Amino acid sequence: MSNPERSSSPVIIGVVTVSDRASRGEYEDRGGPAIQKYLNDVVSTPYQTCLRVIPDELSVIEQTLQELADTDECCLIITTGGTGPAARDITPEATETVCERMMPGFGELMRKVSLEKVPTAILSRQTAGIRGKTLIVNLPGQPKAIGECLDAVFPAIPYCIELMQGPYMETNPEFIVAFRPKKK
Amino acid sequence: MSNPERSSSPVIIGVVTVSDRASRGEYEDRGGPAIQKYLNDVVSTPYQTCLRVIPDELSVIEQTLQELADTDECCLIITTGGTGPAARDITPEATETVCERMMPGFGELMRKVSLEKVPTAILSRQTAGIRGKTLIVNLPGQPKAIGECLDAVFPAIPYCIELMQGPYMETNPEFIVAFRPKKK
Amino acid sequence: MSNPERSSSPVIIGVVTVSDRASRGEYEDRGGPAIQKYLNDVVSTPYQTCLRVIPDELSVIEQTLQELADTDECCLIITTGGTGPAARDITPEATETVCERMMPGFGELMRKVSLEKVPTAILSRQTAGIRGKTLIVNLPGQPKAIGECLDAVFPAIPYCIELMQGPYMETNPEFIVAFRPKKK
Numbered sequence: 001m002s003n004p005e006r007s008s009s010p011v012i013i014g015v016v017t018v019s020d021r022a023s024r025g026e027y028e029d030r031g032g033p034a035i036q037k038y039l040n041d042v043v044s045t046p047y048q049t050c051l052r053v054i055p056d057e058l059s060v061i062e063q064t065l066q067e068l069a070d071t072d073e074c075c076l077i078i079t080t081g082g083t084g085p086a087a088r089d090i091t092p093e094a095t096e097t098v099c100e101r102m103m104p105g106f107g108e109l110m111r112k113v114s115l116e117k118v119p120t121a122i123l124s125r126q127t128a129g130i131r132g133k134t135l136i137v138n139l140p141g142q143p144k145a146i147g148e149c150l151d152a153v154f155p156a157i158p159y160c161i162e163l164m165q166g167p168y169m170e171t172n173p174e175f176i177v178a179f180r181p182k183k184k
Numbered sequence: 185m186s187n188p189e190r191s192s193s194p195v196i197i198g199v200v201t202v203s204d205r206a207s208r209g210e211y212e213d214r215g216g217p218a219i220q221k222y223l224n225d226v227v228s229t230p231y232q233t234c235l236r237v238i239p240d241e242l243s244v245i246e247q248t249l250q251e252l253a254d255t256d257e258c259c260l261i262i263t264t265g266g267t268g269p270a271a272r273d274i275t276p277e278a279t280e281t282v283c284e285r286m287m288p289g290f291g292e293l294m295r296k297v298s299l300e301k302v303p304t305a306i307l308s309r310q311t312a313g314i315r316g317k318t319l320i321v322n323l324p325g326q327p328k329a330i331g332e333c334l335d336a337v338f339p340a341i342p343y344c345i346e347l348m349q350g351p352y353m354e355t356n357p358e359f360i361v362a363f364r365p366k367k368k
Numbered sequence: 369m370s371n372p373e374r375s376s377s378p379v380i381i382g383v384v385t386v387s388d389r390a391s392r393g394e395y396e397d398r399g400g401p402a403i404q405k406y407l408n409d410v411v412s413t414p415y416q417t418c419l420r421v422i423p424d425e426l427s428v429i430e431q432t433l434q435e436l437a438d439t440d441e442c443c444l445i446i447t448t449g450g451t452g453p454a455a456r457d458i459t460p461e462a463t464e465t466v467c468e469r470m471m472p473g474f475g476e477l478m479r480k481v482s483l484e485k486v487p488t489a490i491l492s493r494q495t496a497g498i499r500g501k502t503l504i505v506n507l508p509g510q511p512k513a514i515g516e517c518l519d520a521v522f523p524a525i526p527y528c529i530e531l532m533q534g535p536y537m538e539t540n541p542e543f544i545v546a547f548r549p550k551k552k
Contacts, residue, residue, distance in 0.1 A: 084347055085285075085287065085314055085319070085344050085347050085348050086347045086348065086349075087317075087348065087349065089285075090285070092285075093285060101453075101457075101458070101460075101461060101493065102493065103453065103490070103491065103493055104288075104472075104475060104476075104479075104493065104495075105475075105479045105489065105490030105491065105492060105493070106490055107288060107289075108288075108292055108476055108479060108480075108490070109479075109483065109490050111288075111289045111292060111293075112292075115293065118363060118365060119339040119340050119363045120339075120340045120343050120344070120363050120364075120365060121289065121340075122287070122289030122290055122292070122293050122337060122340050123287065123289065123340055123343070123344050123347070124289060125285065125286065125287055125288065125289070127288075130453055133455075135453070142365075153490060155487040155488075156487050156488045156489075156490050156491055159488050159491070160453050160488070160491050163452055163453050163454045163491070164453050164454065164455065165454075165455065179486060179487045179488050180488075181486065181488060181510075268531055269469075269471065269498055269503070269528050269531050269532050270531045270532065270533075271501075271532065271533065273469075274469070276469075277469060288472075291472060291473075292472075292476055295472075295473045295476060295477075296476075299477065302547060302549060303523040303524050303547045304523075304524045304527050304528070304547050304548075304549060305473065305524075306471070306473030306474055306476070306477050306521060306524050307471065307473065307524055307527070307528050307531070308473060309469065309470065309471055309472065309473070311472075
């Protein structure tokens with residue numbers, strides 16, 4: 001199951017803020033930094049990040065996700081923004097286009113958790129999927145929702161990356177206990 | 185974010201009963217009236233409804249949804265019927281065809297709520313999506329399930345329509361408190 | 369609603385293990401036998417099973433599901449395996465290709481139930497759908513998860529098959545009470 005060559009490869013994580021206003025500098029990006037802080041707290045394995053701030057343009061989002069997956073070899077890409085019902089919100093569609101296989105459980109669980117806070121959580125169209133050896137996970141744009149959503153799904157991410165033949169990632173158990181089923 | 189011209193436009197809501205038997209007059213339509221009564225109780229902003237009773241024919245459902253969205257300029261279309269596993273049940277497929285973007289959180293939440301009543305709630309394939317400035321929401325056919333499902337999702341609908349640049353809709357808080365996140 | 373000719377037809381259930389290793393005989397198939405034991409306990413109507421053990425190859429899975437549905441006239445096909453994020457896991461995609469209509473409620477409920485046990489339940493991409501008069505349901509590969517998932521969804525399966533004009537299936541109420549809404 002494990003691929004030693006790839007397992008010893010560095011952990012590279014893409015962080016993509018999708019926001020017209022943030023990409024034009026009209027608005028301070030708060031989603032990207034919130035994800036970076038989260039990773040800093042939670043991921044105890046050494047890792048690098050690739051940061052992008054891009055507009056809500058389908059082709060730009062698709063190209064950015066493709067480059068981070070294929071060229072930068074990110075094992076994980078986390079997006080923030082563009083998941084709502086507004087006309088320009090198109091991040092889930094871009095994600096679905098670049099992924100070969102979808103992971104519906106991520107969106108279901110994130111909406112369930114957010115729904116405990118606000119009834120408008122059902123408006124978040126966020127999804128997750130797999131492109132090659134890269135897991136792509138959408139988060140909403142609100143910084144407050146980022147921690148809630150990541151707390152819900154992050155325990156499953158290191159094992160997911162392992163099943164995808166990616167690098168071994170350890171978490172800081174003070175924040176998140178990465179779950180790995182016992183070998184049978 | 186807000187578009188004053190559109191915001192002052194009237195609230196027009198489409199109500200579509202999808203049922204072979206009701207459309208042939210063999211069966212009294214109970215789903216459409218149940219939705220109308222619900223809207224009458226819950227929506228406090230003046231609104232008009234466009235009512236349709238149509239058969240379970242893919243092309244007829246698609247054309248009806250397109251007309252209500254594009255010509256009648258409904259900000260919201262609620263369908264009832266055609267969401268189950270029977271051979272003629274095809275409303276979710278018609279909805280997906282006419283929508284540019286899907287809203288998976290609506291179906292997830294409605295099934296979750298119905299599942300508290302009956303284990304067969306998982307057979308309901310209902311979904312929701314966006315066509316232009318129109319939110320389309322499928323409900324099951326059973327009049328009893330209509331209130332349950334709308335109670336679950338309606339608190340998020342006025343804000344959704346607002347994010348889609350549609351008219352401002354107020355609800356009667358005795359029935360439903362429309363949730364709008366505080367501006368940051 | 370009922371079709372007497374089809375209703376008196378035998379209950380034929382397909383059980384498909386999707387596993388490269390099991391199909392090569394390198395690994396004892398435990399998923400298929402776990403499903404067979406479950407059916408033996410739960411289904412009280414006489415039934416036959418069609419068993420298959422096949423590799424994680426898209427075209428083989430698709431062809432197997434098509435044959436079991438169209439030639440063997442299974443009213444129900446249960447698959448095990450190939451639902452995770454590993455590169456070869458492709459059972460949900462094969463299922464979606466051969467089905468005309470999807471049943472999202474099955475995957476949602478199975479993930480919800482598994483999530484009460486392990487946070488990695490969100491990695492299971494299992495789905496369900498309808499091809500003609502056949503309901504196809506994906507289960508994860510782990511024998512332990514099979515009972516949990518079937519316990520969650522089986523109460524709705526006999527009524528689903530009935531709505532699809534399939535045979536009447538009774539369950540052993542000591543294990544599972546098949547739910548059928550009262551006629552209105």
